[in-house]
Amino acid sequence: MGRSPCCEKAGLKKGPWTPEEDQKLLAYIEQHGHGSWRALPAKAGLQRCGKSCRLRWINYLRPDIKRGKFSLQEEQTIIQLHALLGNRWSAIATHLPKRTDNEIKNYWNTHLKKRLTKMGIDPVTHKPKTNALGSDVGQSKDAANLSHMAQWESARLEAEARLVRESKQLVSNNPPQDQLSGSTSAHLPNKLATAPPPARPLCLDVLKAWQGVVSGMFGVARDNLESPTSTLKFQDNMLSIPPAVGFGGNNFVGNCFEKPNQMQGLKENLDDSAAMHEMTDGGGGGATWFQDSFRAAENIMEGLSDILICDSGEQNSSLVADNSNGITYSGNFEDDKNYWNSMINFNASTTWSPVF
DNA sequence: AAGTATAACAACCGCCGGGAG
């Protein structure tokens, strides 16, 4: 195309920014706004190219940036969104207020990717590495891993299906642009509506194995998440885990691992401060996440928390009824309840009720 | 204490898409 480079090599500084340069850039933008990035350096008295100025501002100097360690909730959010969106860091960043895409990308590359790899999960596909299971994981753990991976996959597929459904809704509703722009997280559904992500291959291998054991139990409704006193509820035949169920006082997580089952052994170092948090996306959808306190048992917790992304939205219509993606669910209320009671020792005070 | 390896993060580079002319 013959496009000129954004900056001429001669005379323009590269490398780390000095405090003086930061101050110049800050002062200029505060006074004039950034306007054209290409023209900014000269006006601000900086020997930098516009691109460098823009990056410095966006990734470092902007006032609405949160720096420092990522919280566990943020980590979970990144992992979950990466499973859905891949390396679309800007899209992921819209769901992490005050975090930049660059920071998230760096954090993924230096922390999360390695952690998933260690767990035997392919950080690209979020699928279990088939060869990794046998290497350093004992045979007795394979079943647990399989279960976890199956949950992971199932959750991911459901979430993808949900996104597709929401995209369809958004396209049909054709929401005005400014309706979505109020929230930082509003861009995702908007983007999806206009440019759906490339189709991922349906990774059903693990899921099939899992579905041979149990079916129709994945998915979590987010109804009444705001209520601290809500109880376990069912969304049709889907399991619903509202926030107050055992988290903290009742210790859902703790109970989970007190049960002598395949989850046993993951409890170490797990404290009981886990909580759930809802992140609204402003576009009508929503996602719920486990929050805090599952570092030591993060593999299974990531599976569970991943399930949480598959909330059914604010309507009571849920993915269970959505067969458009070939996903069907069977089972019934009692089966699900009994299964989860066997898998997870919910607090005795926990009550179950259907949601309609 | 010195050298080396690794982790963490800031910044750069090249490509792409949208918009203007």
Added chain:
DNA sequence: CCTCCCGGCGGTTGTTATACT
């Protein structure tokens, strides 16, 4: 419709800090 400019994005590199031997 074509060309060019610009902003944005994601991959990658370079630098610094920290841990380890």
